[in-house]
Amino acid sequence: MIVLNNEQAFFYHPIIKYIPSGIRRYIMMCDIGEFEEIRLKRGLPLSVCIKSESFFITKSGAVLKSPQNTITISDKDIDEAVSLISNCSMYAFEECVKNGYITVENGCRVGMCGDIIMRDGKVSTIKNISGLNYRLAREIKGVGEGVAERIVSADKVLNTLIISPPGCGKTTLLRDLSRILSDRGYKISVVDERNEISGVQKGRAGFDLGALCDVMQGGEKAQVIELMTRTMSPQVIITDELGGKDDVKAIKKATRSGVAVVATIHASCKEDIKKSDKELYNCFDCFVTLGNNKIEEIYCDD
Amino acid sequence: MIKVIGSVLIIFATTLYGVRRASKLSKRHKTLEKTGLCLQVMENEISYTNCCIDDVLNSVSQICEFDGIFNTCAKMKGFVRERWRRSVVEDKVRLCLNNSDCEILLMLSESLGMVSREEQIKSIIHVRNLIEQSQKEAWEEYMREGKLLRGLGVGAGLFIIILLI
Incomplete structure (x- = not known):
């Protein structure tokens, strides 16, 4: 799909606005409707999950099984993604972060991992987020x-x-x-x-x-x-x-x-x-x- | 006649310069005082409401009625850390802040909206304490140099006139 601007991309799929701008265009080159998960890991290739199998996205927008010529997730990408999913307000999602996720639009859940901070034997927060997993919610009418x-x-x-x-x-x-x-x-x-x-x-x-x-x-x-x-x-x-x-x-x-x-x-x-x-x-x-x-x-x- | 008019103009110009320098010291003190108040309101908003940072910034600028960094930041678009940095840099001259004041305020950009509630509050309190310290120094500086600068303005004007005559 040819993307002219961000608004057009946001209309295409609600999750797009929560993807860091640096990798947004690569995701848009693929059929996002097929994706079950989009995985971002600091310093590692961008991967997606289709029908319970993991794939990597290349710079040309191809979806491959092996990590060749793939897009590497930078520190800036992760920081931007955290800002986007939390609306620059991590403190407002404290309870969700304790449970390791933030739910964004349309029931899409972003799981996160990093350094766990414990207090009184319970998870207090997650710091230095190292990986994010966007789980795309689906609505399939008639499946039940x-x-x-x-x-x-x-x-x-x-x-x-x-x-x-x-x-x-x-x-x-x-x-x-x-x-x-x-x-x-x-x-x-x-x-x-x-x-x-x-x-x-x-x-x-x-x-x-x-x-x-x-x-x-x-x-x-x-x-x-x-x-x-x-x-x-x-x-x-x-x-x-x-x-x-x-x-x-x-x-x-x-x-x-x-x-x-x-x-x-x-x-x-x-x-x-x-x-x-x-x-x-x-x-x-x-x-x-x-x-x-x-x-x-x-x-x-x- | 020309000499008299010239002398008056020189005295007027030097006095105005002295008064402006003094008023900058006064404005810096007032800015720091209001910024401290805004930080207090921000701390309360984050502690007791579940609003996102944009709503917090809007509330702070409405409650405090102060056309300062919070107001500028609330009007900008983009990521809050970047907006906060840009607001501090843009408002530095207008609000008569010095480099150390800006450095204190820029410390907040490191954590703003990116940490848990407890840490966010801690960082705001830390910045507020430093701002209060700066405010005290600004007040002492104003008391020490404010009157002096005004007097020096008039004095410098008279001195130039005497030299010229």
Whole structure:
């Protein structure tokens, strides 16, 4: 694509405005729609991830498997990228930085790594950022139709756990499930701790999550699940990336209240969950396993 | 008659020069005082709100009603570190700041918007303390040299006239 100016580039894809100006034109030479991730590492070549495989971008805009004639990321590029993603206000993203990411427009998440500063045994901040990973959020309408058919039984949504390793499309599937279930008349509450599912910007969702969907972004997942159950009277709660014991407690509480939960977790298969966290496993009736951006298995206790 | 007019003009010119030098000392003190106040407001805005740096700069220039570096920086476009540097350099002469004042203010550009809240506040407090120190020195300098410069202006004029007569 021939780029005339920055505004034209920003219109092409929202993530472009968060890419440092020095490498923006090389990214624009490629088909950004294919990219799942764009990786910037100080002093190392610019790499991208397409269909879970890593590639390097050359100065001529070609996408190659080997790092030859590639674009090297300079200190200035990383500093500029940090300024762009934080809007020159790192202090305002302190809570996100503690968790190693900043969410920018349209649910795109920029993961960061560098020197961790610990205080009282907890991560306080990340300094001297050495690498950034732009994870491009996608909206694929219809991807969840098959799953939605299986997880609705007798007009009731079953408690569903979507299982996959990172980067296999859990959030994309969750987003589409929210839209499908909401359009079928279920009241949905999306608990979006990292603003990835909804991509909310100034109170407006960046993705189509359906007409009956309420979104609460930020905050501790467990607390927000309880809050949404009490205040928004949802029929289904949708949330991403379950982790701690508190999350399990909150899900148990929600399901006891008669609210269905559709959630995701990082794992390779349901047996792993069964072995490692029986309590969490018992909360769910239906398990959807993803791999290589495909639905591998749907298992429901009918 | 011409001699009288010439003498008056010489006295007027030298007095004006003395007064201007004195007023520059006074303006430097006032600029540093207001800049310290702006830094205090900035610290509060960053501590108690979650606003981005552009909103903080706009709030500071509105609250303090001071046409200084914060105001210039808020009007500029680009990365805040670069904007801050350019604002300090551009406003140096207008605000009667000296090189050491500018160096203190430029220290802020290293951290502005690029560090955690705690570190940002620490750096603002550090710069504010240094500015307060400079402000004290500027006040002492004004008290010491302000009246002297005004008097010297008149005196120099009279001296030139005596020499010419």
